[in-house]
Amino acid sequence: MAHEHEESCCAPVHEHDHSHDHGHEHDENGTLKLFIPSIISFVLLLAGIALDNWIPQTWFKGYVRLIGYGAAYIPVGLPVIKDAFKSIQSGDFFSEFFLMGIATLGAFAIAEYPEGVAVMLFYSVGEAFQSMAVAKAKGNIKTLLDQRPDQVSVLQGEEIVTVRAETVSIGDIIHLKPGEKLGLDGQLLSETASFNTSALTGESKPDTKRKGETVLAGMINLNTVSRVQVTTAYKDSKLSKILELVQNATAQKAPTELFIRKFAKIYTPIVVFLAIAICLLPALFTDDYLFRDWLYRALIFLVISCPCALVISIPLGYFGGIGAASRNGILIKGSNYLDVLAQARHVVMDKTGTLTEGVFRVQEAIFQPGWDKNELLKWVNALESHSTHPVATAIHEYAGPADRSVKLENIEEVAGHGLKADVNGKELLAGNFKLMDKAGIVHHLDPSGIVHTVIAIAYDGRFAGYLTIADSIKPEAGPAIRRLHEAHVKTTLLSGDKETVVQHVAKELGIGKAFGDLLPEDKVSKVKEIKAGNEIVAFVGDGVNDAPVVALSDVGIAMGGLGSDATIETADVVIQDDNPAKIPLAIAIGKATRKIVWQNIGLAFGVKAIVLILGAGGLATMWEAVFADVGVALLAILNAVRIQRMKF
Template sequence: MQKKQLTKILLATLIFIAAMILPILQEYRDYLLISAFLIVGLEIVWAAVKNVVRGKVFDESFLMSLATMGAVYLGEYAEAVGVMLFYQIGEYFQGRAVDNSRKAITELLDLQADYANLNTRDGLKRVAPEELSIGEVITVKPGEKIPIDGKVIRGVSYLNTAALTGESLPLAVEIGSEVLSGCINMQGVLEVEVSKEYQDSTVARILELVENASNNKAETEKFISRFAKYYTPIVVSVAFFLAVLPPLLFKEALFQDWLYRALTFLVISCPCALVLSIPLSFFGGIGAASKLGILVKGSNYIEALAKVKNIVFDKTGTLTEGKFSVVSVSSVGYSQQLLLELVAHAEMYSNHPIAKSIQEAYGQKLDNKRVKNLEDLPGLGIIAEVDDKKVILGNELLLEQQSIVIPDFTDARNNNDITELYVAIGGVYAGRIYITDKIKNDAQKTVDLLKKMSIDINIFTGDTEKAAKIVGERLGITNIYSKLLPQHKLENLETLLKRQTTGKVMFVGDGVNDAPVLARADIGIAMGAMGTDAAIQAADVVIMDDSLYKIVMAIELAKQTMQVVRSNIFFVLAVKFTVLLLGFFGLASIWLAIFADVGVSVLAILNSMRLLIKK
């Protein structure tokens, strides 16, 4: 559809230019201009006719059609073609922005498992998840997605829950643990008893939430439609009475003269300057944003950005880097380097993100000959012999089970780190390793600047209360909501939207689990470099280089854009009404009318283009 529209615009433009500048075609100039008008304007005229039949009379199509037909009647074919060309170009770019603003969130489909391994008397049978019933038992092998919600009845493992909760730490599960569809089994074989029908499962609910959230999100009504709602009937009524009443009331008043005056009045009233300059102001803002690495998917989101009064941040991958790293090592009886060396070897066969961070912190080649009797204990840690020393690495519960006493002391670093790993060597406590998901470098600066703009800040995260609180305390954010699944994030956002009486609510996230709230918020921003395709497709704005500070820049640029829009509206209307008043009294010629339309359009366009060249 857009290719067809673009072809019409290009063809009409070529004909228009040829008719205006080539001397050899001057004899056929009017015919060529009429042809160009039919190519680019017939669709608009037909749309106006259909809207009139449906009872929707005073819209922009009707006003554009009436004004250009008036120009055709007056013999100003070039004016008619130019007006329709400008209008179509604006509509083309506006249409592209709308079409690209909210595509299907195909990444969410990756949450769905293609099959389930159903346990039968004859062994495993591969079936569709929709065919499963409550009480049936399925087997989930390492690397497979859990197809439906259920409870583990056999096996232990780690689950990758990042797609649902945004939490990058794997979740340890054992017999009795509840598991959710969409999670990925990372290690052991699990047997799961189905606890919900597929349509009630977590994956199905997320897909439904995103669809409903997208439908519930109101789009900003075009300014020109709101303006034309009042402007068009007034102008058309005045033009009608201007053409009809004087000849009826005064004998010396000739109908042809007053009809000419009325049509001149209509040409003056043509909203071309508004139709073109207002979208171009927004497109100027969008273009300036793109130069800064900020992708804005539509002009209506510029307007929403300028009105933001409340921002909700996801935590992992948004405020933080989404990647674990060792920040310090505390050792007793061993050097920190030796302790890290022994622990790295104990973790050498693990794919756990924490294990990877320890291996990266050690930074040297690992020798598997030094490791034996490795025992991986999901939810607890690892026990292995390294250089014939028994190395125990894990949480506090693991060391307690091994009857190892952990010294009771307070380490200041414990207040600033997400995860502590306790280490024992040879049955004796040997230290601890501090691991954190680092806060982004520009997070503090961004939060401080947003506060100066009188914007309220919240954190919604699927992470633990401790992890969320630590990040909140560091950044000075007090409104923190933790342990949230996608449906809980959406519920909290709905509450926030109802409470927000003025301004807009923005959500900033990066994961598939953020897609419903990104779609439902007044303005959704996805962190593009780290974000999933689902988050990027659901969002209204994408920060391409993952810089949080770009959020501040986007809001400031949106406010500058709205200032240009308002100045264009004031300037255009001031000139229009002045010349309209002159036209009413017969003091405006067709040339002044053209200036009031085309000249004002050019000036408004130049004002809009300031956004693209502004530093």
């Protein structure tokens, strides 16, 4: 995204790079600079037209008239002519610059000076508006950039010293006053602190963090003086990664965008040859052939056929979509994924952490007679400390910190089943009933009769008891599923959790189909089955243990991307907070973007086709051509910018 040269068709965009603008005043000055050449040209053009028509002067003719209009042409025409030469040198002979150059210089060759200047003037005005629109689209990302303070207060001995954020080392302690933004990622040292996380999640509600929890660059400390120990270098902070991600998003082109770029490469030379044909071929068929008249028609044809409106507005539309999404706390890694989201007909979801809080609580601990409950719990707790699964956290919360004196040997995680290890030379198992069956453990329980998640425990080949664990459904999950169904999107729930739990959650939320007791490879099979029905499938999960399914789906959406770097790497779309309401929102933004892009394509082709026919038939002048080119480009730009103002 650093350079707009590829994206746009015209000069002023890259003449005026806004990427380092800081502050409102600077932006205004930058905008004014964009329009200065056009203003000079407009004033000189008006003076020329006045001398031609309203206050005719005998001296304003011949070379004097040429010089007068030439002076009006230079401020707007010279940059475009320069770019035409640069394009030719880089092997792109038939560029938009070349089209505009020959059309306007041709108008000068047949002494249609005012039209020649007007075409280039309006073209430059269109370009200036495009630059403004691009700068506006970049604005969302720039506001994110502004969330990282340049300076932070660091504790050095007993003193608090203000230093540049990029010079802070891992391990340093940041002193954060109320209202201050955190400059780097770190771990909270204070007991508790409330933060505004809107820069990262798009949500402005306060987020309370406790001692030892991770806090991220861009968060604003709300109430109390807090201390944070830095865990990540400035350039590697989560916010830096997010910025890089969104800034690189424009490199991933949507099929429509790629088609238009290929189309422009073929279309432009065809247009040039057709213009030559319009100019020369009538000499063979008409008796009263006038070279000047047919050249004028050919020049009109060239101006109208310039594909600027398309080449400008389509990337701008997608860029606006990516910007609108990032403003709502959704990171979309490329315009191609916006297109896929717009066409998604089936959303497949993981349960834990996506639709449920992912915060498990032990409901009850039931042990067989003759077992020492406390001893077993101590062993299971120590074993679960080797897992990152939310269930492990629930057991730690219930049983307290893991006892490090417990000697565990041969620890093994059985994918989709649970954990096993040797304690005092005998095997300890903790997992689902499939793990019990696999190990040949005899029990007389019907797991399907228990609604909650069950962690069965066995030791020395005998069934010892079980823990029931429950997870609460997120309050936003129900409305999110309803909105998906209203948008005619099917829903399926896939989970490794117990079938009874999964069916209970699906029924509660009104999800179409639900499957439980699935291993990672079973999820892949289910998604393959759904895709076999030729449906565009989006998969929503945590992006890490669901990596195979995310890769298989048409678009992988990760929830709570702030938690994990791997998530940001794996998924195509990252929802920065854990809010399921963002799933239908992402689809809505995709649909709105696609609609605007196709409106622009229809508008550009429709108006151009009409004026092309009129121009070739001698019924349209250069002024209509200017409207067909620049007018349509401006309308398309304004339409593309609209997406950033939309309320979703």
